[in-house]
Amino acid sequence: MSTGRSFYITTPIYYPSDVPHIGHGYTTVAVDTLARWHRQAGDDTWMLTGTDEHGQKMLRAASANGVTPQQWVDKLVSESWFPLLKTLDVANDDFIRTTQERHERNVQTFFRALYDRGYIYAGEYEALYCVGCEEFKPESEILDGSGPFEGLKVCAIHSIPLELLHEKNYFFKLSEFAEPLLKLYRENPDFIRPESARNEVVSFVKQGLKDLSISRSTFDWGIKVPWDESHVIYVWVDALLNYATAVGYGSDPDEFARRWPAYHVVGKDILRFHAVIWPAMLMAAGVDVPRGVFAHGWLLVGGEKMSKSKLTGIAPTEITDVFGSDAYRFYFLSAIAFGQDGSFSWEDLSSRYQAELANGFGNLASRTTAMIERYFEGVVPPAAEYTEGDLAIQRTVADAATHADAAIERFRIDEAIDAIWTIVDALNGYITQNEPWALAKDDAQRERLGTVLYTAAEGLRALAVLLSPVMPEATEKLWVALGAAESLGRLHDQPIREAGGWGILRPGTSVNGLAPLFPRVEQHA
Template sequence: MPKSFYVTTPIFYVNDAPHIGHAYTEVAADVITRWHRQRGDSSFLLTGTDEHGEKVLRTALGNNTDPKAWTDRLVKDSWLPLLETIDVDNQDFIRTTEERHKVAVQKFLKQLLDAGHIYQGSFEGNYCVGCEEYKNESDLIDGSGEFEGQRVCAIHSKPVEQLNENNYFFKLSHFQDRLLEHYEKNPTFVQPESARNEVVSFVRSGLSDLSISRSKERFDWGIDIPWDTSHITYVWFDALLNYITAIGYGTDEEKLHSLWPADVQVVGKDILRFHAVIWPAMLMAAGMEPPKQVFGHGWLLVGGEKMSKSKLTGIAPNEITDVFGSDAFRYYFMKAIGFGSDGSFSWEDLSARYTAELANGFGNLASRTVAMVARYFDSDIPQANEYQPADKQVQEVAAQAVSGAEAAMDRVAIHEAIASTWKLVDELNNYITTQEPWVLAKEESTRERLGTVLYTSIEGLRVLAVLLAPVMPKACEKLWAAIGSALGELSNQSISEAGVWGQLTAGTKISELEALFPRVEEK
């Protein structure tokens, strides 16, 4: 079984409703996965939900329900619908509460225990009784009044207690050197470069062992430690394992090897450390390969600030898709933001790009081309005759658009891939204006030339439909249905071959095309 290109998203913590930040991650991973599939490889996208942990438990109880019912409802009402909203084509969806996950996590834990990577120790932390949880040093502030001189919980302003808990620890510290060596030997393991720097400097500063269990005395919403059922597994340890429990770890070695190691694990930069430090160390401990790449994308900024619910800048994805559609959502976030950088979102920018680039650029190009073939050739794809320099230039730009996009995607530079493709959109609009097919149509003597010009234009559209399919699947399917269905399914058109000129056959009927990106009236 040949290895598939395996892409993952983080599994989303189900405490909240999805916002465009979650959707952004999903779309990026989906575009990467679809791209590799369109290129002719087999590819696999995994996403899912992270459902254990104290916060989920507490939220559920706060809503007068139990955690299972609570997460069931959120998954069904919020998270699965999100994938529909933004048109994500995932091959699997894992929930950490599923039996297949629990069983595999326990197997993994046992494997690490047997290999000597887990030991029992005591965890000492600053426990806030008010919050009912351990606090980081950074969550504490200097006390005042009766607590002058003490460190207190920032929320409750009361001193925290030093509590000891007997926990199981993962010997993370033992992997410090191997991790550094791995970063050294695999410069693109963590991307972008800035993320890599942070990770390397973090590991260089020294790693402590990781407490990977929690006593049930505190809460019990999690996966039992297999050899000690008075403890459950620390949520992150459980969550990270989804990337292999979903694909057969412990149950289906063949499937596991057909996918692992993952090719790209897309994560937000806030959870980079878990994925670029703890996760590979866990895998090393189990004798498995780390993923080939962990890519940390940036924040979406609204009004110059990181989006947040409390500041009312959290935007639900369907607020955007209801107006502009899923393709525009996908296009906008992939094109307007350098993948890996932070990016500012604004309705004005979205609207402007939709109008200028999608409606007036790509959409109108498709309209004018299809309309002229219909009008001047009764919807038969015309014969191309002798190619002139202008026609050859279109062919060249098309080939460059393909190779440029492929090179960019190999670096996971999604925005550059789209920019490379867009050169063909601009070239074609320019070409049509310059060649003036409407003038050629007036004289019978220039009819052959007219055919060549329109053939060239529609072939260009064919290339665009293939190249843009991973980003805008719906619009490209529509376009393909109008101009390319005689060549077979759009999904079978390989990106690598897309730049080969002359695939559409003269005489083939094309069909009507509704506006791909209808104008959105000003609100």
């Protein structure tokens, strides 16, 4: 079923000392949905996620907890990050940890290539550093402290005092890449999406780029610089390389050629690292730049960006324990325009769950299967002659599938779900209008009843396929209830770009009872 087209997509690698909140979950399910769609379309798909485990912040947390940094990250990853993938039903192909040997060894290979090609030099560096960001701060993110930090410089993001560091470091000649980067953005306008993100990066690069300090010598929790073991590689540079080392850079040229380049989906706060520093490093090493970088917006709770330190961080399980993983995935991917900021509220989640999932899609599925059981002994009836109203449904299904696939190509998952939802709305209206319960009372209308219920069942077949990347669990239940697993094979093997065809569900298929796909939820206090 493979189209031979490579679709390699990544989440950022997460910092394991942050407990996963719904913002991390949002990025991960978005990437998983895009990967599932492409996998089901027959593209040669690979989804990577993982954790970023080096750096000073990790070292300090470990010593505060009286363990080695490796013991500390092992505990965090196994207790918080692996379970997140299970909680949200994520089907990633790989999980990279930057403490793995496959990563550390090939980061050194890459660094050696940059050095040999003349892009790294030794220099002195003095600047204000934020341990929270693991980053030397640009002027624009340095504020004067107030209150207990009066007279100090603080980080605009973390509001903690900055440390003045003076170090002998190695530098990467980032300043040489302003022109090549601007040319890349010009020639490939989709390299950075959405457009607001692209404009921000272009104007940043146009102001000129400074060389980047890419090693640290004051602590040792990191990957050693291959020609100078007194230095470790700056954590951000080490982290960015995960996308290449995970698919064989430096160790498996065939795998690397098959997968690379990648699409990166990131939160907009780490856009510059991915859209400026990363492609510049790849150019310097003579490696292809990524296919593209998509920056999504922030999740706001009560108007504030999600963060554990400000107590706006909500654990994904707080939602999935009440509403289930499908509702979590559906809500965040449909309620927020992908690429813009979005707000989360329990009220909004609750009302969308009720209106769109329980009453919209769920009710459509249970009443259709129940009527086939009641009026046709659980066997999908054949359609007789199609009326204009029936043909309109067929057109809705075909258009929805085409528009959804085009939206996925643009990374607009929200627009894809909107397109697919036109089928839910059209079928609910169609059933109300055709009143199968009234047709069932008249033997002369038997064929018409069959046509109406076949149309509803076949519409549900298309919905199950099209929504399976978004809601893998509910669609699987629906697929089994429609008897499609018996006659058509596994749901995730259905070619998604052909889902809009008509007449795929075979008459004569046995329908099974369907428990409510989205059971009523006790109102969340």
